[in-house]
Amino acid sequence: MKFQVxxxxxxxxxxxxxxxxxxxxxxxxHGSGLTHMTWxxxxxxxxxxxxxxxxLDMPGHGLSGGKxxxxxxxxxxxxxxxxxxxxxxxxxxxGHSQGCLVTVECTARNxxxxxxxxxxxxxxxxxxxxxxxxxxENNNPKAVELxxxxxxxxxxxxxxxxxxxxxxxxxxxxxxxxxxxxxTLGVDFxxxxxxxxxxxxxxxxxxxxxxILATDDKMCPVKEGKKLANLIEGxxxxxxxxxxxxxxxxxxxxxxxxxKKFITTNYPANK
Amino acid sequence: xxxxxxMDPKTYKFDTLSLHAGYQPHKxxxxxxxxxxxxxxxxxxxxxxxxxxxxxxRGGHIYSRISNPTVAVLEERVASLEGGTAAxxxxxxxxxxxxxxxxxxxxxxxxVVSSQLYGGTVNLFRLTLPKxxxxxxxxxxxxxxxxxxxIQKNTKGIFGELVGNPGNExxxxxxxxxxxxxxxxxxxxxxxxxTPYLCKPIEHGADIVVHSLTKWMAGHxxxxxxIIVEGGKFDWMQNDKFPTMTQPYEGxxxxxxxxxxxPTAFTMKARAEGMRDFxxxxxxxxxxxxxxxxxxxxxxxxxxxxxxxxxxxxxxGHESVAWVSHPSVPDHPDHDLASKLLPNGKGxxxxxxxxxxxxxxxxxxxxxxxxxxxxxxxDTRTLVIHPASATHSQMDEATxxxxxxxxxxxxxxxxxxxxxxxxxDFENGFRAARKPRLVSNQ
Numbered sequence: 277m278k279f280q281v282x283x284x285x286x287x288x289x290x291x292x293x294x295x296x297x298x299x300x301x302x303x304x305x306h307g308s309g310l311t312h313m314t315w316x317x318x319x320x321x322x323x324x325x326x327x328x329x330x331x332l333d334m335p336g337h338g339l340s341g342g343k344x345x346x347x348x349x350x351x352x353x354x355x356x357x358x359x360x361x362x363x364x365x366x367x368x369x370x371g372h373s374q375g376c377l378v379t380v381e382c383t384a385r386n387x388x389x390x391x392x393x394x395x396x397x398x399x400x401x402x403x404x405x406x407x408x409x410x411x412x413e414n415n416n417p418k419a420v421e422l423x424x425x426x427x428x429x430x431x432x433x434x435x436x437x438x439x440x441x442x443x444x445x446x447x448x449x450x451x452x453x454x455x456x457x458x459x460t461l462g463v464d465f466x467x468x469x470x471x472x473x474x475x476x477x478x479x480x481x482x483x484x485x486x487x488i489l490a491t492d493d494k495m496c497p498v499k500e501g502k503k504l505a506n507l508i509e510g511x512x513x514x515x516x517x518x519x520x521x522x523x524x525x526x527x528x529x530x531x532x533x534x535x536k537k538f539i540t541t542n543y544p545a546n547k
Numbered sequence: 548x549x550x551x552x553x554m555d556p557k558t559y560k561f562d563t564l565s566l567h568a569g570y571q572p573h574k575x576x577x578x579x580x581x582x583x584x585x586x587x588x589x590x591x592x593x594x595x596x597x598x599x600x601x602x603x604x605r606g607g608h609i610y611s612r613i614s615n616p617t618v619a620v621l622e623e624r625v626a627s628l629e630g631g632t633a634a635x636x637x638x639x640x641x642x643x644x645x646x647x648x649x650x651x652x653x654x655x656x657x658x659v660v661s662s663q664l665y666g667g668t669v670n671l672f673r674l675t676l677p678k679x680x681x682x683x684x685x686x687x688x689x690x691x692x693x694x695x696x697x698i699q700k701n702t703k704g705i706f707g708e709l710v711g712n713p714g715n716e717x718x719x720x721x722x723x724x725x726x727x728x729x730x731x732x733x734x735x736x737x738x739x740x741x742t743p744y745l746c747k748p749i750e751h752g753a754d755i756v757v758h759s760l761t762k763w764m765a766g767h768x769x770x771x772x773x774i775i776v777e778g779g780k781f782d783w784m785q786n787d788k789f790p791t792m793t794q795p796y797e798g799x800x801x802x803x804x805x806x807x808x809x810p811t812a813f814t815m816k817a818r819a820e821g822m823r824d825f826x827x828x829x830x831x832x833x834x835x836x837x838x839x840x841x842x843x844x845x846x847x848x849x850x851x852x853x854x855x856x857x858x859x860x861x862x863x864g865h866e867s868v869a870w871v872s873h874p875s876v877p878d879h880p881d882h883d884l885a886s887k888l889l890p891n892g893k894g895x896x897x898x899x900x901x902x903x904x905x906x907x908x909x910x911x912x913x914x915x916x917x918x919x920x921x922x923x924x925x926d927t928r929t930l931v932i933h934p935a936s937a938t939h940s941q942m943d944e945a946t947x948x949x950x951x952x953x954x955x956x957x958x959x960x961x962x963x964x965x966x967x968x969x970x971x972d973f974e975n976g977f978r979a980a981r982k983p984r985l986v987s988n989q
Contacts, residue, residue: 436571
């Protein structure tokens with residue numbers, strides 16, 4: 277569905293069901309340079325099981341209007357604005373990679389508004405390789421190729437997509453090339469590199485939090501994810517073997533099962 | 548992410564993907580070879596799991612008409628080799644074309660189609676699709692501007708074979724792709740003759756690629772199969788031409804394929820709607836057979852092309868041959884374009900005219916022994932046929948002429964036998980062709 281936030285049009289997938297303000301809201305926040313489509317194997321389930329879902333295209337990404345936001349802090353405030361814009365007072369947040377930085381910061385800034393936090397491939401900081409950052413900022417498609425290489429584990433490189441017939445790396449590449457690379461990936465990478473408040477923000481979080489990490493994640497290794505999770509009181513950790521950074525697609529079923537149990541327990545649909 | 552090593556992507560390359568893509572042994576009991584999942588259906592964990600699969604909430608298999616784990620390995624493998632986002636395997640190349648068209652079009656729609664096609668494909672567009680309300684304007688493949696002129700308001704795509712069957716005319720794919728994209732419609736290319744070893748149409752602007760996998764991809768003349776590969780670049784939401792891709796679909800609770808699946812939307816729709824409703828599914832055994840062929844694709848294609856170039860040289864110098872058409876011939880009208888689009892080889896299909904016309908052609912075909920006279924192409928073995936009396940025999944004179952066919956034409960699919968044995972066999976055929984009446988009385 278499309279709606280306005282700060283005078284810009286926003287697109288969000290509602291998981292294939294009409295948006296219903298009477299149901300609890302789950303917001304999904306994608307990673308650097310990507311779009312709402314990375315969440316398709318999680319969003320549809322929740323949308324069909326009692327939740328209202330918004331898998332956002334961040335400003336300037338996918339089908340959303342406006343320009344890409346330049347800092348994680350601005351993105352965090354924007355997610356909070358989304359909650360207001362759709363007429364909710366609270367929501368559950370799910371983030372992937374850069375989306376983890378955004379949702380951690382958003383939760384720390386809005387302790388009463390965010391009810392649960394789910395992090396996939398998260399870390400307290402995501403410093404960028406300078407060469408990769410430069411490639412992205414200079415609109416070089418090699419930045420996407422490198423990201424897809426590093427972001428995928430065995431399933432991505434060999435295959436075995438949960439959806440029959442889909443090939444991970446090429447699909448991911450196309451998602452990252454939906455818009456101009458320097459205006460999406462370049463801006464996002466710079467925002468990640470500049471963000472320094474992740475660990476401090478994590479210490480302020482007091483809500484139920486889940487971290488899903490993967491053993492073959494080269495972008496945000498398990499040890500970095502654990503460092504972040506351990507700063508959040510009562511945080512749960514689930515580690516997936518033989519899986520890379522794109523666990524929400526590479527091991528979509530496992531991720532959905534863990535996420536389902538966590539969210540339905542801590543933010544039930546029938547509340 | 549701050550690791551400074553390896554600033555070149557380490558993603559697997561063509562030959563490695565030919566052997567490994569789409570499959571992980573540790574998820575299949577350690578079986579090194581891809582298992583053949585000879586089953587119709589798959590257990591659901593519970594009612595909720597079943598509903599989730601039917602609603603496309605989860606990935607997975609329901610029923611082998613829709614998808615099958617062995618077939619899925621083949622689909623991923625071909626998608627990886629073509630540089631596509633997704634693929635859907637079908638029971639034959641013709642069912643792949645039909646399914647692709649039916650996924651793209653509705654009654655009242657129109658297509659612009661290259662006139663140089665396999666005879667069955669011509670009949671599909673000319674005679675069968677009009678029964679579904681889908682009309683076609685044919686354009687000669689070298690008439691690039693003709694594709695542009697033929698586009699109408701209700702045109703939903705351009706379709707062509709990169710190298711036309713059987714005359715070897717080459718469609719200028721990058722330019723035709725631009726024409727299609729300027730009109731907001733996709734380009735569909737049948738790349739059966741090339742395989743991704745010789746050309747990846749997606750890299751040259753194609754949006755949807757179809758193959759008869761029966762041919763060089765499987766390569767051994769054992770199994771029928773087809774596939775649709777999606778490039779993932781085409782923006783279905785750029786205009787209002789594709790409501791079945793962009794608008795809520797009643798068949799899946801109001802799902803918009805383009806919004807939900809973006810770069811894989813076409814494949815998702817072809818599977819969810821097309822395989823469900825038409826059902827031209829590929830058997831797991833045939834998928835496995837094709838996978839065996841793909842493992843040696845680059846090795847075979849090199850030999851096919853090497854033998855083809857030697858046969859071109861042989862035919863060009865032969866007294867019984869009136870003309871030879873192959874993109875490797877320097878005076879072939881599309882030689883330069885072929886060199887650009889087919890840098891790894893110009894393929895192993897040769898068309899040549901035999902002196903003496905139809906009678907000589909029949910005598911030649913009746914007297915070669917090593918070369919097989921049959922309706923297939925792309926076998927490891929050398930194959931010959933006289934198109935005017937076989938593959939294109941359902942066409943009338945005018946259509947034959949428009950398709951670039953003549954009665955003296957022999958279509959040759961060069962195999963990977965020893966080249967001297969192929970030439971010796973052809974000598975027997977030509978000898979008989981020079982005495983057609985005597986041979987036919989023997």
